[in-house]
Every structure is written in structure tokens, then in C-alpha cells.
Amino acid sequence: MTTNGTAPNQTAEEAKPGSDLSEAAKMKYLTPSNAAFTKSDGGMLDVKVDGEEHKAVYAHCSFPHTNRSIYVSIRNLDNKELGMIRTLDEFPPDTKQLLEEQVRIRYFSPEITKVVRVKEEFGYAYWEAETTAGLCRFTVRSGGGNTKLITTTRLLITDVDGNRFVIPDLGSLSDKEYRMVEMCM
Numbered sequence: 001m002t003t004n005g006t007a008p009n010q011t012a013e014e015a016k017p018g019s020d021l022s023e024a025a026k027m028k029y030l031t032p033s034n035a036a037f038t039k040s041d042g043g044m045l046d047v048k049v050d051g052e053e054h055k056a057v058y059a060h061c062s063f064p065h066t067n068r069s070i071y072v073s074i075r076n077l078d079n080k081e082l083g084m085i086r087t088l089d090e091f092p093p094d095t096k097q098l099l100e101e102q103v104r105i106r107y108f109s110p111e112i113t114k115v116v117r118v119k120e121e122f123g124y125a126y127w128e129a130e131t132t133a134g135l136c137r138f139t140v141r142s143g144g145g146n147t148k149l150i151t152t153t154r155l156l157i158t159d160v161d162g163n164r165f166v167i168p169d170l171g172s173l174s175d176k177e178y179r180m181v182e183m184c185m
Helices: 020-025 095-104 175-180
Strands: 037-038 045-048 054-062 070-075 081-087 110-119 123-129 134-141 146-150 153-158 164-167
Touching: 037 095, 045 081, 045 095, 054 095, 081 095, 123 164, 164 175
Parallel strands: none
Antiparallel strands: 037 045, 045 054, 054 070, 070 081, 110 123, 123 134, 146 153, 153 164
């Protein structure tokens, strides 16, 4: 940012209100005073923002792997952001619980507690693992970032169907389990 409030390589004309850049930089924060969340009969999240009702919205976390209760973006089905929640703690307990439930559903990813088997064949890895959701068998395409470290010890695995699995601590794996997982990293 320069001293006149413009980004480097940006003219004052480009930064004036109404330009695309200034519109993109605007952020609407949702608070209990301007947003009311409800759950529809079908279990979807609805929100009324400044009197305007939006059906079937969803919560998108800015930090899904480290903190799911701050900077939660509320978006409609067209992925247009309706507003940002700074922290879920700002909302009454029943609304906070509703939003936490929606976040849990969106980011559902069973934790792998034991790697039973990983077999690589023809560019795919076939996993069998005990998870917090029970025994799971899933297929992961080799390469392409389908297994990635999201912290120094936490591994995120995305299968061919887009399901996500997490190994919360690689250090907790046995040597045999680690060698199987290491083949896929």
C-alpha cells in the first residue's frame, strides 16, 4: 500500500470507490445485529442479512484445519460471499451451535487411527484404514497433491470421490504404517 491508499502499480483512479478493486476489498461482517440464521425444514442453513433472506447458504472456513470458529465466510449457492463472521463466539449459543454444525458437515473428514493397508497400482493407491467413522476403503490418485501435509505432522488425503481423510499426527503411526503412508506422500 502506498501513502495515498493505493496498491503498488495502482492509480488513484483505479482505487476510487466503485472500481472493481475497491469493491473486491469491501468486506461485510455479519453480526447478531445484522444477520439471523435459521435451519430450514430440509436441514439447510438460511440467513436473513439486513432484512434480505437467503436460502441454502453455507459456511466456508478461512482456516479449516487450524481454527474453524473464526473468519467464517457465509456464501450462497453461486459461491457469492454474503458476509464474514469474525468469530462464532459473537453469536448466541443456539446460533453458534447451528453454525458449528454446518461447519462440521461441510468439513467432515474422518481421522485415520490405523493404516491397515496401502497398495499402489497403476497410478492409484488403494487404502484400507480404521478411522473415527469406522473401517474405510478408498482410492487415491497418485500425484497431483492428493496427499499433502497441512501442518508439519498433519496429513490430508483426498480420495478420487473428493472425500477427505486426515492423519492428525504422523508421529503416532507405527513404523510399518508410516512406510505405507510415505509411499503416497
